Amino acid sequence: MPKKLDPKTLPLPVQTAYMISAIGECLMAWATAEAQLYFLFTAQMVHQSENPQRYIVAGNVWSAIISFETKMRVLHGVIDANIKDSTARENWALIYNYVTMMVGKRNEVAHGTIVNVDDKEIVLQPFQWHIPHKRKALSLVQLKKRTADFVELHDTLAWISLQFSLLVKPCPKMHQPTPDLVLRLQKQAAQNRAKKKHRPQSSEA
Numbered sequence: 001m002p003k004k005l006d007p008k009t010l011p012l013p014v015q016t017a018y019m020i021s022a023i024g025e026c027l028m029a030w031a032t033a034e035a036q037l038y039f040l041f042t043a044q045m046v047h048q049s050e051n052p053q054r055y056i057v058a059g060n061v062w063s064a065i066i067s068f069e070t071k072m073r074v075l076h077g078v079i080d081a082n083i084k085d086s087t088a089r090e091n092w093a094l095i096y097n098y099v100t101m102m103v104g105k106r107n108e109v110a111h112g113t114i115v116n117v118d119d120k121e122i123v124l125q126p127f128q129w130h131i132p133h134k135r136k137a138l139s140l141v142q143l144k145k146r147t148a149d150f151v152e153l154h155d156t157l158a159w160i161s162l163q164f165s166l167l168v169k170p171c172p173k174m175h176q177p178t179p180d181l182v183l184r185l186q187k188q189a190a191q192n193r194a195k196k197k198h199r200p201q202s203s204e205a
Contacts, residue, residue: 007140008121011126015122015140019114022143027149030106034155037099038062038077043161044078047168068103072096085167088160091178094185095160102153105146108135156181 028173036188038059045058065071076096083089108126115137124143126135138146154180166174 007127010121012116012119016114019122019124019140019143022140022147023109023112023114026109026143026147026150029147029154030109031096033150033154033157036154036161037071040080040152040157040161040164041075041181042073043164044082045076047082048181069100072100079164083164088167091163091186092160094112094158094182098181098185099153099157102149106150108138109143110147112138152179155179157162 007018020147041062042055042058046054047059047126061074064166065074078091079092080089083092108123112124112126115123115128117123117137121139122139125137125138157181158165159176162174162176163183
């Protein structure tokens with residue numbers, strides 16, 4: 001779909017086709033980000049291991065964990081045990097919190113229903129059949145923005161994985177600038193700390 005084209009000006013069957021395609025692209029974008037989490041986990045699990053089957057063992061551990069939230073907690077624990085560099089740990093903490101928030105955004109798409117609004121627009125309604133549901137419907141434009149966010153997350157996870165590798169085997173030629181996502185998360189964290197610092201303390205009676 002052309003970027004400047006307003007989806008609402010298209011016939012409903014065409015909007016529906018674009019929406020179905022956009023849903024697939026969005027979920028595939030998330031899948032690539034989740035694949036990066038797998039690679040990150042296995043790399044950290046085999047850290048200093050000499051077992052020739054180390055990658056198979058690590059992969060089996062990851063696959064055995066069904067809950068995404070549990071996968072993230074285990075990954076966080078492994079990284080916490082292996083990574084001692086303070087900057088890398090701080091960046092990972094920001095990314096970890098972001099991932100745990102973004103999985104909810106993925107679930108909205110995966111468990112969404114295509115809805116016709118007043119015969120004018122096709123939207124994706126997250127958790128349509130949950131009662132009550134309070135999630136706002138996603139337009140085609142919003143869904144494409146979410147896809148871009150998942151792609152950015154994938155790239156950021158690839159970056160942090162490289163940073164962890166460079167802590168073990170430094171290589172100046174492999175240096176990459178800090179991703180915009182990490183810079184935004186750092187800025188937001190600094191703002192939150194400043195707000196807490198200047199928040200009036202309640203006086204005790």
